[in-house]
Structures are given as C-alpha cells and as structure tokens.
Amino acid sequence: MTLSLDNERFRALLWQIAVVAIVLGAVAWLWSNAVHNLSARRIQVGFAFLGREASMPITDTWLPYSPKDTYLWAFIVGVVNTLRVAVVGIVLATILGTAVGIARLSSNWILSRLAAVYVEVLRDIPLLLQLLFWYVMMQALPPARGAWKPLDGVFLSNRGLVVPSIPLEGAQFGVIGAAVIGLVLYVLLRRKLVALQMLDGRPRWSWPYGLLLVVVLPALISWLSGVSWEVSVPALRGFNFVGGWTFAPEYFALLLALVTYTSAFMAEIVRSGIQSVARGQWDAAVALGLRRGFVLRKIVLPQALRVIIPPMTSQYLNLTKNSSLAVAIGYQDIVSVANTTLNQTGQAIEAIALIMAVFLTISLGISLFMNWYNAHIALVER
Amino acid sequence: MATTADTPKLRPTGRARTGWDANPVLRWLRANLFSSITSGVITLLLFALVTKMLVSFVQWGILDAVWSVPGNDTAACRAARGLGACWAVIPEKYRFILFGTYPFEEQWRPALATLVFIALFYVSCLRAFWRRELVLIWAGALALIGFLMWGGALGLSFVSQERWGGLPVTLILATFGLAFGFPLGILVALGRRSKLPAIHSVCVLYVELIRGVPLISLLFMASVMFPLFLPDGVNFDKLLRAQIAFVLYAGAYLAEVIRGGLQAVPHGQSEAADALGLSYWQKNRLIVLPQAIRHVIPPLVNTFIAFFKDTSLVLIIGIFDLLTTAKTAIIDPSWQQFSVEVYVFVAAIYFVFCFAMSRYSKHLEQIGTGK
Numbered sequence: 008m009t010l011s012l013d014n015e016r017f018r019a020l021l022w023q024i025a026v027v028a029i030v031l032g033a034v035a036w037l038w039s040n041a042v043h044n045l046s047a048r049r050i051q052v053g054f055a056f057l058g059r060e061a062s063m064p065i066t067d068t069w070l071p072y073s074p075k076d077t078y079l080w081a082f083i084v085g086v087v088n089t090l091r092v093a094v095v096g097i098v099l100a101t102i103l104g105t106a107v108g109i110a111r112l113s114s115n116w117i118l119s120r121l122a123a124v125y126v127e128v129l130r131d132i133p134l135l136l137q138l139l140f141w142y143v144m145m146q147a148l149p150p151a152r153g154a155w156k157p158l159d160g161v162f163l164s165n166r167g168l169v170v171p172s173i174p175l176e177g178a179q180f181g182v183i184g185a186a187v188i189g190l191v192l193y194v195l196l197r198r199k200l201v202a203l204q205m206l207d208g209r210p211r212w213s214w215p216y217g218l219l220l221v222v223v224l225p226a227l228i229s230w231l232s233g234v235s236w237e238v239s240v241p242a243l244r245g246f247n248f249v250g251g252w253t254f255a256p257e258y259f260a261l262l263l264a265l266v267t268y269t270s271a272f273m274a275e276i277v278r279s280g281i282q283s284v285a286r287g288q289w290d291a292a293v294a295l296g297l298r299r300g301f302v303l304r305k306i307v308l309p310q311a312l313r314v315i316i317p318p319m320t321s322q323y324l325n326l327t328k329n330s331s332l333a334v335a336i337g338y339q340d341i342v343s344v345a346n347t348t349l350n351q352t353g354q355a356i357e358a359i360a361l362i363m364a365v366f367l368t369i370s371l372g373i374s375l376f377m378n379w380y381n382a383h384i385a386l387v388e389r
Numbered sequence: 390m391a392t393t394a395d396t397p398k399l400r401p402t403g404r405a406r407t408g409w410d411a412n413p414v415l416r417w418l419r420a421n422l423f424s425s426i427t428s429g430v431i432t433l434l435l436f437a438l439v440t441k442m443l444v445s446f447v448q449w450g451i452l453d454a455v456w457s458v459p460g461n462d463t464a465a466c467r468a469a470r471g472l473g474a475c476w477a478v479i480p481e482k483y484r485f486i487l488f489g490t491y492p493f494e495e496q497w498r499p500a501l502a503t504l505v506f507i508a509l510f511y512v513s514c515l516r517a518f519w520r521r522e523l524v525l526i527w528a529g530a531l532a533l534i535g536f537l538m539w540g541g542a543l544g545l546s547f548v549s550q551e552r553w554g555g556l557p558v559t560l561i562l563a564t565f566g567l568a569f570g571f572p573l574g575i576l577v578a579l580g581r582r583s584k585l586p587a588i589h590s591v592c593v594l595y596v597e598l599i600r601g602v603p604l605i606s607l608l609f610m611a612s613v614m615f616p617l618f619l620p621d622g623v624n625f626d627k628l629l630r631a632q633i634a635f636v637l638y639a640g641a642y643l644a645e646v647i648r649g650g651l652q653a654v655p656h657g658q659s660e661a662a663d664a665l666g667l668s669y670w671q672k673n674r675l676i677v678l679p680q681a682i683r684h685v686i687p688p689l690v691n692t693f694i695a696f697f698k699d700t701s702l703v704l705i706i707g708i709f710d711l712l713t714t715a716k717t718a719i720i721d722p723s724w725q726q727f728s729v730e731v732y733v734f735v736a737a738i739y740f741v742f743c744f745a746m747s748r749y750s751k752h753l754e755q756i757g758t759g760k
Contacts, residue, residue: 023587116421131743133698
C-alpha cells in the first residue's frame with residue numbers, strides 16, 4: 008500500500024483513525040474530568056453502594072420489600088414495576104389499537120369518524136400532559152367510603168381501582184402450569200397433523216385434542232387434588248379495602264395514559280397494514296368460495312402482518328421507554344428508584360448507567376423477539 | 390372519506406329510484422349508517438353515547454362554567470366545582486403559563502419571538518423556499534429570536550435564561566434541537582452507510598445507544614452528569630445542557646429517517662456522480678442528499694411533531710417549558726383545585742401546533758414530494 012493521499016485505501020484508513028481517535032479522545036477527556044470531580048467531591052466510583060441499606064419507601068410492589076432492604080433489591084423491585092406496566096400496557100394497547108384501527112376502516116360513518124377523532128386528539132397532545140391529566144382525575148375521585156361501583160365488587164376511588172381476584176398460590180400455579188404444558192403439546196401435535204394433511208390431503212380435526220389437553224386434563228387435576236378457586240371479593244373496612252386486587256392510582260393512571268396514547272399510533276399502523284393488502288386478494292378468495300372469517304384469518308391478516316409488525320415493534324419499544332414517565336407522578340419504576348438513589352447517594356453515573364442498562368436489555372429483548380416473529384411470518388420467496 | 394373509498398358500496402341498480410331512495414340524504418344515511426342491522430345498532434348506540442358526552446361537556450365547559458371571578462376570590466369556582474369548569478383561572482394565569490417568569494413589562498419580546506417561530510415554520514412549509522437559501526433564513530430567524538429573548542443591546546434590557554419560560558422555551562428546545570440535530574443526523578446517516586468499518590460502527594453505536602434508552606435518562610444525564618464530565622470552573626446553564634441532550638437525541642432519530650431517504654436514491658445516481666469524478670462530499674452534497682431529503686420530508690415532519698411533544702419531558706428536570714409553567718401556575722393555593730382547566734388550555738396549545746403539522750405532513754404524503 009502506498010502511503011499517499013491519492014491512494015483510496017490509505018485515505019480510508021486515515022479517516023477511520025481520525026474518527027476513532029476523536030471519539031476515544033473525547034471519552035478519555037470526559038472520563039478524566041469525571042474522575043477528578045468525583046474525587047474532589049469524595050464520591051466513591053463503583054457499585055459498592057448497591058449493598059447498602061436503601062431506606063426508601065416503595066409502596067406499590069409485587070415483591071416483598073421494606074426500606075431496610077439493599078439498593079440492589081430496590082432496583083430489582085423497580086425493574087419489576089417497569090415490566091409490570093410495560094407488559095400489561097403492550098397487551099392492552101395492542102388490543103385497543105387493533106380495535107380502533109379496524110373501526111377507522113368501518114363502513115359505518117359515525118364509527119370511523121369517532122375512531123379518527125380518537126386518534127388525532129390523543130396523538131397530538133404530549134404523553135406527559137395526558138399522564139398528569141389522568142393522575143389529577145384519579146385524585147379527584149371520591150374517597151374510599153364514597154367509591155364508585157360500576158359493577159358489583161369493583162370499586163373506583165382515589166385509592167385506585169379495586170377488583171375481585173382469585174388468590175394464586177403454589178397449587179393454583181401447578182394447575183396453570185399443567186394447562187401451559189398442555190398448550191405446548193397441542194401446538195406440537197397440531198403441527199404434526201398439518202404436516203400429515205400436506206402429505207395425503209385429508210383434513211384432520213385437531214380441536215378435540217386441544218380441548219382435552221388444555222381444558223379437560225388440567226380441570227381433572229384441579230378437581231382430583233381439590234385446588235380451591237375461590238374468588239376474593241373486595242369489601243370496605245374502615246377507610247380502606249380488604250381483599251381483591253388493588254391497582255394503585257399511580258399505576259392505574261400510568262397504564263391508562265400509556266395504553267390510550269400508544270393505541271392511537273397502533274391504530275394508524277393497523278389501518279395502513281390492512282389497506283396495504285390489495286383488494287384483489289379479497290376478491291380472489293371470495294371467488295374461491297372461502298368464508299369471510301377464513302379469508303381474513305388466512306389470506307388478509309398474514310399479508311397485513313408483514314406490513315404491521317416492524318412499526319408495531321417500535322411502538323412496543325416506545326411504550327416501554329415511555330413508561331419511564333412514571334417518575335413524574337411518583338410510580339416507583341426503575342427510573343424513579345434510580346432517581347431517588349441518585350439524590351440519596353450522589354452516585355449519578357452508576358444510577359444512570361443502571362437505567363440505561365435495564366432499558367437497553369428490555370429493548371434488545373423485545374427487538375429479538377419481534378425480529379424472530381417477523382422472520383417467522385415474512386414472505387418466503389420461492 | 391378516503392378510508393371507505395375502496396370498499397364498493399351496494400347501490401340499487403336497474404331499479405327506479407322511488408320513495409326514500411330518491412332522496413340523496415336518506416340514501417347517504419342508509420349507505421353509511423344503516424347498511425346492515427349490526428351497523429344500525431352501532432350507529433344508534435354511538436349516537437346516544439356521543440350526544441350524552443357532548444351534552445355533559447357543554448354543560449361543564451360552557452353552561453355551568455365560571456368565566457371570571459373578582460380578584461383572587463375563587464368562591465364562585467369552588468361552588469361550581471364538579472359541575473362546571475372554572476375558566477377564570479386562564480385569564481388570571483395565562484401570562485405566567487405562556488411566558489413564565491420573564492419580566493412582565495418585557496413579555497412582548499417572547500411573544501414576538503413566538504411569532505417569529507411560527508413565521509419560520511410557515512416559510513419552511515412553502516415549496517418555493519425549499520432551496521439552499523432556507524438555511525440562511527433559519528440562521529437569521531434563530532439569531533433574531535436569540536436577540537429578542539436575551540436582549541442586552543439596542544435598548545433592550547438583558548434577560549438571562551433562568552427567567553425564560555413557557556411557550557418560547559418549548560419552541561426553542563424543539564427548534565434548536567432540530568436545527569442542530571439535522572446536520573448531525575446527516576453526518577451520522579452517511580457514516581452508517583459508509584463502507585469504512587470503524588466509522589460505520591461508531592455511528593451504529595451512537596444511534597442504537599440513544600434510541601435504546603428513554604429520553605428521561607438522557608435528560609437526567611444532562612442535568613446531573615454533565616457537570617461531572619466538565620473540567621473545574623466550566624459550567625453550562627441548565628437550559629443549554631438540556632438543549633445539548635435534545636440535539637443528541639434528535640440527531641439519532643433524524644439519522645434513521647435520513648438513512649431511509651438515502652436508501653431510496655437509486656444507486657445509479659451515485660455511480661454517475663463517481664463517473665463524473667466528483668469527490669465523496671461533492672457527490673453527497675450536490676447529487677444524493679438533495680434527492681434523499683426530498684423523499685423523507687413527511688417522516689421528517691412527523692419526527693418533528695414527536696420531538697415537539699417530547700420537549701415537555703423537561704418538566705422532570707425542572708426547566709420551565711409550557712407544561713412546567715402550567716403545573717407551577719396551579720401551585721397557587723387559591724387556584725390549586727382547577728388544574729384540569731389549565732391542562733385543557735395547555736393541551737389545546739400543543740394540539741394546535743401538532744395538528745397543523747400533522748395535516749401538513751398528510752398533505753405532503755398525498756401530493757408526493759418529488760419534483
């Protein structure tokens with residue numbers, strides 16, 4: 008290689024060395040400043056603080072937690088709180104978004120107009136503003152004694168939403184586990200049956216096996232071992248509710264804001280996905296004499312999904328990242344816990360690095376899963 | 390209705406139009422509201438629901454609302470609480486919500502700056518201005534806005550950034566973020582498509598890192614970590630730190646949009662430029678980028694809308710943008726209970742800006758942005 012600027016390969020090498028040197032130099036400079044500043048403020052760099060007592064209260068949690076626990080445990084509780092909002096939010100937003108997207112395509116004028124208004128209004132107002140709005144609305148609800156009862160056993164008050172629940176413990180989880188195993192077996196069996204049909208062309212029913220594996224067998228196990236499925240109905244005792252399942256006002260407001268906001272974007276994605284399927288596909292399927300539901304399930308949806316899945320993935324990622332707005336209303340997710348930690352210990356770099364690591368991991372997880380799913384349904388060119 | 394245009398409607402054909410069928414209104418009603426039993430039931434249910442909501446909204450927002458109160462005496466509002474809105478809070482607080490703690494007599498300056506922003510957006514939307522000179526217009530307008538806000542010359546008193554607030558701050562964060570994030574985005578997009586492995590990986594790392602974490606963590610970084618990373622004695626103002634975070638954030642998202650545009654330019658264009666003997670920068674500046682950016686103007690507008698809404702997150706690090714001033718305005722004990730009215734007012738401002746931009750983007754998508 009000639010060392011001259013006229014040589015393209017040499018020039019390329021020079022450019023790369025320059026860029027890498029600038030980036031590394033900037034990082035090194037910032038880092039040396041940080042080390043200097045931290046030692047001047049007597050802050051010890053490192054994650055040793057995670058073992059210390061957190062002494063921060065976290066009220067709304069699924070895991071056992073007390074302020075005497077360590078920062079590490081507080082962080083784990085925060086991550087679980089983030090996941091709790093993100094997963095439930097993704098499921099509900101997908102359902103609502105699909106419904107609104109289909110409603111926008113309805114031939115019923117009033118339904119499609121309403122869906123359009125829903126989308127426009129929710130999309131054009133900042134999520135944080137909507138979140139604060141819902142939170143104020145939650146706080147303006149009547150106190151527990153005068154709670155609204157839209158249904159029997161459901162209470163909506165400034166203590167949040169309380170609904171009846173079925174307490175799940177070891178035995179109940181065993182039965183649910185049996186049903187999950189049954190479902191996996193059923194999917195494998197069904198795949199086998201479809202493969203057989205491909206060979207000899209004879210259709211085979213698979214649903215009786217499904218019923219047996221997923222419903223009948225677990226029910227039999229439950230009945231034989233005497234597992235109780237008693238519903239716990241909430242009741243007002245004094246100033247608060249006993250029994251049932253409570254959604255704290257912060258959680259409920261956050262979930263409401265995230266689900267409605269994201270569903271507006273999802274509705275547009277679903278609409279354009281369905282519209283992208285050529286009209287001829289419908290006509291051809293109908294000409295073959297297929298039923299409407301079958302056409303939707305086997306012809307239109309698989310093609311629409313190819314258009315829908317990639318932007319939907321980024322909406323899932325957005326919802327997860329947006330759940331970090333929880334800090335504004337005091338729902339203790341990972342960002343809120345990290346922020347409190349930061350204020351208590353001054354370990355700014357570590358706390359923010361932890362937030363970033365958690366979100367990068369979640370983002371990567373969702374991306375990998377959705378890429379796998381996308382590859383699964385992608386067009387196979389022959 | 391574009392959405393139903395491609396579903397063919399059943400029209401009575403070969404039959405004389407008699408009775409209700411002759412009336413176009415009834416025909417429209419039947420086709421769009423009562424085409425089947427299900428559709429009819431949905432129509433009636435929704436009609437009842439919409440009417441009920443409209444009636445209670447009009448009741449709350451207009452008929453039973455309190456429009457003004459004497460001084461700070463909110464007794465009338467408290468009496469109507471739960472029944473009617475207390476719009477009296479808006480005339481009482483709108484100056485603070487819109488301009489924050491900017492000196493009261495000087496508030497014509499942020500108001501004028503806001504108008505300059507709107508004029509700048511308007512001009513940028515006109516196709517006749519989509520040329521190189523637009524960069525100069527932007528530079529001039531941003532300089533004028535800086536002069537109006539800071540002052541300190543030509544008889545205007547100096548106002549430091551700590552006193553800025555409200556709508557101008559929201560517009561500044563969004564617009565300056567875009568103005569500086571855009572060139573950064575172009576460089577990163579080109580870098581990501583580069584064949585040089587080191588440059589490619591640096592750009593991928595930057596984009597994926599920024600897009601993988603929530604904006605809040607970047608803002609926390611700007612507000613708490615920046616001071617740690619700078620040498621002793623050097624310190625930026627909080628607003629500027631947030632602005633830098635926004636530029637980095639915008640750069641990563643804009644880079645992905647621009648990369649999409651670069652991919653849409655046919656390879657032959659680049660090959661032809663190479664054949665003419667243009668250098669890498671000449672090729673991109675004169676041939677590739679002008680075509681690429683034209684392709685992605687609608688998604689750029691959408692990115693800008695998202696960006697405009699995202700500026701509200703500075704509430705969490707305590708910068709006085711429009712949402713923060715709104716939230717602060719209702720800390721006042723006598724008005725504390727009327728936050729819903731203030732939020733509705735601010736939501737309307739955000740909505741007007743975002744709705745106008747989203748209409749514009751839709752319009753561009755329909756007519757196409759090519760030559």
